[in-house]
Amino acid sequence: MRSSSQTTEPWRVGVLFSQSGFMAVIEETQLRGTLTAIEEVNAAGGINGRPIEPVIYDPGSESRAFGRFAKKLMVDDGVSTIFGCYTSSSRRAVLPVVERLNGLLWYPTLYEGFEFSPNVIYTGAAPNQNSVELCRLLMEMYGRRFFFIGSDYVYPRESNRIMGELVRASGGEVVGERYLRLNAERREFSPLLREVKEAQPDVIFSTVVGESTVFLYQTYHDFGFDPKVMPIASLTTTEAEIQAMGHDVGEGHVTAAPYFQGVGGARNSSFVHLYKKRYGEDQSTNMCLEAAYFQVHLFAKTLELTNSLDTEVLRTSALGVELDAPQGKVAVNPVCGHTDLWTRIGRANRQGQFDIVYSSPSRVRADPYLIGYARSLAFA
Secondary structure (H helix, E strand, C coil), X not given: CCCCCCCCCCEEEEEECCCCCCCHHHHHHHHHHHHHHHHHHHHCCCECCECEEEEEECCCCCHHHHHHHHHHHHHCCCCCEEEECCCHHHHHHHHHHHHHHCCEEEECCCCCCCCCCCCEEECCCCHHHCHHHHHHHHHHHCCCEEEEEEECCHHHHXXXXXXXXXHHHCCCEEEEEEEECCCCCXXXXXXXXXXXXXXXXXXXXXXXXXXXXXXXXXXXXXXXXXXXXXXXXXXXXCHHHHHHHXXXXXXXXXXXXXXXXXXCCHHHHHHHHHHHHHHCCCCCCCHHHHHHHHHHXXXXXXXXXXXXCCHHHHHHHHCCCEEEECCEEEEECCCXXXXXXXXXXXXXXXXXXXXXXXXXXXXXXXXXXXXXXXXXXXXX
């Protein structure tokens, strides 16, 4: 790699988020977050005098396409660093590519944990940074009978396994567990909600993703259920899905996330202002967008030090790096390559935003294997 004094060629990076298909409702916002950060870095002079140049492909919400495009980026385009993936299926399609060709994937989405790769920097929440406190709050505020509804792929099934362990070990009960295909249509949720009505749970725990999230909440609303009594609680429902389903439909439901648009603070205010200026006042930020945004700045901060896109050098230098992100100060945990993030729980309001009902006093150390956590929760 030539030094910055010898070249002004751009730093080329890959970007893989779906701009079409059923996952575009959330992945489009991750693409926007990525491009917002790249534009911000370039406007400030780039990295060591060189701009970041994104090479962008649209996998169209097809997991196998993520793997194909990752290979194309690394083999044909000469890219070694990739920002991308929402679903765990798409991440798992890219993983063997970056491991075989020694690339570096920056993954900005919450996931099920229990994974480590030397070729991935994980900047979304691990289960100890969302599921643990969400379970505690739900059991304290609503009750101990849970009904699980998920999209049928690895993330929902694994997340429900973890949540199920927490619920049962803490004296709760899972009264139903159902899965629908990833691109389930609205009509498919009516039989499912009839089952919920019969089971009478205290909480619906949703790991439905993409456009189907909208259909789940709309069908819930059609059935006349009351979120004050039996909310849908989720790790995946953000401001983007709330906007798509309708603010009145989303009102009262609960999400655990490191970031909500309403977290406050000067850093977040500047981020929200920048985003709205670029994409419109009616557009909201969300946790997946924010992670996609701040991971580019983590990358830029590391690249400024290394002046090299060599994967070994870049990843080693990224470990331990701290950043003032919109959610608060975050850091790449040097032990596991995951990011130490904040834990927050929000309740959606009529404006399509979240009122924060719980916030950790400081960032929470990433523990993707739940090594430091007992499976039962202590209640007052």
